Amino acid sequence: MQGYSRVRYIFTHSLEAFFVAVSSISVSMKILGIVLALTVTLGMGITLQVRTVMTETLIAELDNRGHSVASDLAARSAELLRNGNMVALTQLLMETIHNHPDAHYAFVIDGNGQVVAHTYPDHVPPDILALAPSGVLREEYHQHYDTYEGQIHDFAHPIRPGVAGVVRLGLGESRLLAIVDNTTRRMLLTTLYVAVAGILAASLLTLILTRPILDLVTTTNQVRQGDLTARAPHWTDDEIGELADAFNQLIGELEISQHIVAEKEAARSHLLSQLIEAQEDERKRIARDLHDDVGQALTSALVGIKMLEQTEGCTAAQPQIEQLRAVINESLTRVRLLSRQLRPSALDDLGLAAALERYISEYTSRYPAITVDLHCAVTQRLPATVETSLYRIIQEAMTNAARHSNASTVSVLVTQRDGHVQAIIEDNGMGFDVDSVRRAGSSVGLHSMVERSELLGGTLDIESGAEGTTVYVEVPV
Numbered sequence: 001m002q003g004y005s006r007v008r009y010i011f012t013h014s015l016e017a018f019f020v021a022v023s024s025i026s027v028s029m030k031i032l033g034i035v036l037a038l039t040v041t042l043g044m045g046i047t048l049q050v051r052t053v054m055t056e057t058l059i060a061e062l063d064n065r066g067h068s069v070a071s072d073l074a075a076r077s078a079e080l081l082r083n084g085n086m087v088a089l090t091q092l093l094m095e096t097i098h099n100h101p102d103a104h105y106a107f108v109i110d111g112n113g114q115v116v117a118h119t120y121p122d123h124v125p126p127d128i129l130a131l132a133p134s135g136v137l138r139e140e141y142h143q144h145y146d147t148y149e150g151q152i153h154d155f156a157h158p159i160r161p162g163v164a165g166v167v168r169l170g171l172g173e174s175r176l177l178a179i180v181d182n183t184t185r186r187m188l189l190t191t192l193y194v195a196v197a198g199i200l201a202a203s204l205l206t207l208i209l210t211r212p213i214l215d216l217v218t219t220t221n222q223v224r225q226g227d228l229t230a231r232a233p234h235w236t237d238d239e240i241g242e243l244a245d246a247f248n249q250l251i252g253e254l255e256i257s258q259h260i261v262a263e264k265e266a267a268r269s270h271l272l273s274q275l276i277e278a279q280e281d282e283r284k285r286i287a288r289d290l291h292d293d294v295g296q297a298l299t300s301a302l303v304g305i306k307m308l309e310q311t312e313g314c315t316a317a318q319p320q321i322e323q324l325r326a327v328i329n330e331s332l333t334r335v336r337l338l339s340r341q342l343r344p345s346a347l348d349d350l351g352l353a354a355a356l357e358r359y360i361s362e363y364t365s366r367y368p369a370i371t372v373d374l375h376c377a378v379t380q381r382l383p384a385t386v387e388t389s390l391y392r393i394i395q396e397a398m399t400n401a402a403r404h405s406n407a408s409t410v411s412v413l414v415t416q417r418d419g420h421v422q423a424i425i426e427d428n429g430m431g432f433d434v435d436s437v438r439r440a441g442s443s444v445g446l447h448s449m450v451e452r453s454e455l456l457g458g459t460l461d462i463e464s465g466a467e468g469t470t471v472y473v474e475v476p477v
Helices: 002-023 027-083 086-099 174-224 239-309 318-342 345-349 352-366 384-404 434-440 444-455
Strands: 103-110 115-118 141-147 150-158 165-172 371-376 409-417 420-427 459-465 468-476
Touching: 027 086, 027 103, 027 141, 027 150, 027 165, 027 174, 086 103, 086 115, 174 239, 352 371, 352 384, 352 409, 384 409, 384 420, 384 444, 384 468, 434 459, 444 459, 444 468
Parallel strands: 371 409
Antiparallel strands: 103 115, 103 165, 141 150, 150 165, 409 420, 420 468, 459 468
């Protein structure tokens, strides 16, 4: 049972391997192979069948002719043998051999078993004489044997009436088999011609069938590369032509859908850009109001407190005045910090590098447990949109590292080369599952980082693991 299972496994595995090998062959080669296999199989089958039928028919005809010739010789030899005219009898045998190209020998044996006439140059070979069975003088017989010239059919016919003797005749198959071989060669040559013609016809058929398919594949590759103007040629009106028309219609609908999506995406990007721009303008306005209005109000309060200290009779309230001054000073500091966070003035006045240095200084003051390493190789001013977006992306990444990753070190690297600005923000905190967070859509800051980079035509990648999180940002300048 185990051996049967193994044989079945091997057979199944071999069959699968065969189908895999066949499936990897091109359609043109499959068609050529089928045509060639059918032509060769049909030609070889017909050739073999015709050869078999011809051989059987010619051998049967040879046997019939042998019996007829031996009978005729026996009838014509009776009188000559009765008269003892051996010369004429020998001449009769020689004429028979001459008139029948398949005849190899002929001889006459008298009633005493002696050869009285033959067609051999010297004498009848003993092995041929030994072929005669007992009772040959009374019965007609036929047998065949092999020689170096091929098979010989030996016929014997008694000489009757009134004369004891027998005529022996030998007919060979070599001429008939030569005819069969020649016919077989002609049929094989015809099969070869038919196979060549079949290959040429199959090649033409393959070209007709596969040309539209190859054009369809080419068009598919062009569409896959984004060329929606490509169309598959309509070669024929058959099923392949209908497939090409359906594919072209699909491309047309896809092109229309792509235009619609592109328009919607352009509108979304424009709206998002305006929204971010409005957000930055609002940040700038709020920062200016905080700095000018609230800051000035708090400064005026400090001036009023100082004047109040100089007023006589306020000695008893001095502790409360100092406490109030401390509260106002702290509030003023927070207002100024909030104003810089909303819209750092250094970003507008000095550029990205100075704004990052100012932000990191405030960042380390707020998160003293985190060490920040900044390397900014940008030595010239960038477009305002690029500077603002990179600043907000770096700010968001560092804020996430402080709030969620429990990191102790944050590294920021900003470089500019080949018309691109690249920023890398890396921390050593505990990472997170980037894919699940993106699918959940719960991180507004992460989504904002991606949108800011895409609006500039850049890319943003995030790699996170047990050893920390790294944010890669690259935008064109």
